[in-house]
Amino acid sequence: MNRNVVLTGVASVTVAAIAVAAGIYFTRAPAFEPVGLLPPADLGGAFTLVGSDGAEFSSGDLSGSGAMLYFGFTYCPDVCPTELARVAGAVDQLAEEGIAVTPVFITVDPERDGPELVGDYADLFHPDMIGLTGSVAQIEQVAEQYGVYYRRVEDGSATDYLLDHSSYIYLLDPTGRLVWMFRPTDGVDAMVQTIVEAAA
Amino acid sequence: MFKGMKYVRAVMIVWAALMGMAHAHDYEVGELTITHPWSRATAPNAANGVAYMAITNNGSSDDVLIAAEAPVSSRTELHTHEMTDGVMRMREVEGGITIPAGETIYLEPSGLHVMLMGLDDQLVEGELFPLTLTFQNAGTIDVEAAIEGPGAVLDLHSDH
Structure with a gap:
């Protein structure tokens, strides 16, 4: 894949489609290596945050479909968009497999990321992506529940700062239970295949 | 049957991606070649954006990219990024x-x-914006960055 020139706006779909096509037409022996991590048993749980319309949004509103959560911030132009495009690509591929997963973006920068900003940012990546913010206390709590590390990089400016943050994709099952975590190095097709196999 | 459709779709998507790259553009300044400066679409009212490119030094002495300026933003910084323990x-x-x-x-x-x-403005996919790069030895050059999709990942490694 490194040898190809690819736009990931379409690449996640491309990669999976190529993998599927290649698997079927050439090797006929799809090699499958699950990717990701089994989360520590104490991670996860229900949360109540604020949606892009400013109204309360609770994790119960996601029930009925799986969910992929990503914690980031809208002022992040490099890593977060890459990861959210991967989430969006995986969600689309899973839909083709008949597995409904809702993409969710949760800011760890609630002081700057209000409801409208998180909503616009989520919309950029997928029409079904839900953008969530909350009070500082709410975000601290959900981050602690999911083991999300984030820290403001102080540069003396009140508004022009960056955040260090952990970068995992969290997979919730349709009951809201945290079942798996993916890392930035896990390929989209491998993530999808891991979920498809687990759901089979 | 469905699998056949996926194959056709894969071919069409790869073709579309390659056609997109037909717009790849290069610049020369001194001994440097700057290949396909590009950026990512942003959300309305987004504060920050990004620019990427490949820079080849064809000369026999090192050079340094010391600054980048873009009229679309109030200031720019050259950043690196590292990941440790996630x-x-x-x-x-x-x-x-x-x-x-x-x-x-x-x-x-x-x-x-x-x-x-x-x-100052939303970066819109398909548009271009000017970027001025300043190098220690090669001097200053104006380039244009092509705005790709919001989470685009272009790999320029095979472009040479």
């Missing part, structure tokens, strides 16, 4: 980005990049 850290590169003689340095997602801070 934590992403972005930092300003002190002293600029060295382009060693005879080598190509890639500014690319999850690596070196130009951070555009304080965007």
Whole structure:
């Protein structure tokens, strides 16, 4: 894949489609290596945050479909968009497999990321992506529940700062239970295949 | 039957991606070649954006990218990025980005990049914006960055 020139706006779909096509037409022996991590048993749980319309949004509103959560911030132009495009690509591929997963973006920068900003940012990546913010206390709590590390990089400016943050994709099952975590190095097709196999 | 459809779709998507890259553009300044400066679409009212490119030093002495300026943003910084134990850290590169003689340095997602801070306007996919790059030895050059999709990851490594 490194040898190809690819736009990931379409690449996640491309990669999976190529993998599927290649698997079927050439090797006929799809090699499958699950990717990701089994989360520590104490991670996860229900949360109540604020949606892009400013109204309360609770994790119960996601029930009925799986969910992929990503914690980031809208002022992040490099890593977060890459990861959210991967989430969006995986969600689309899973839909083709008949597995409904809702993409969710949760800011760890609630002081700057209000409801409208998180909503616009989520919309950029997928029409079904839900953008969530909350009070500082709410975000601290959900981050602690999911083991999300984030820290403001102080540069003396009140508004022009960056955040260090952990970068995992969290997979919730349709009951809201945290079942798996993916890392930035896990390929989209491998993530999808891991979920498809687990759901089979 | 469905699998056949997926194959057709894969071919069409690859074709579309390659057609997109037909717009790849290069610039020369001194001994440097700057390949396909590009950026990502942003949300309305987004504060920050990013610019990426490949820079090849065809000369026999090192050069340094010391500054980038873009009228679309109030200021820019040259950033690097590292991941340890699953934590992403972005930092300003002190002293600029060295382009060693005879080598190509890639500014690319999850690596070196130009951070555009304080965007005046939304960056819209398919549009271009000007970017001025200043090198220690080669001097200054104006380039245009092509705005790709919001989470685009272009790989310029095979473009040579």
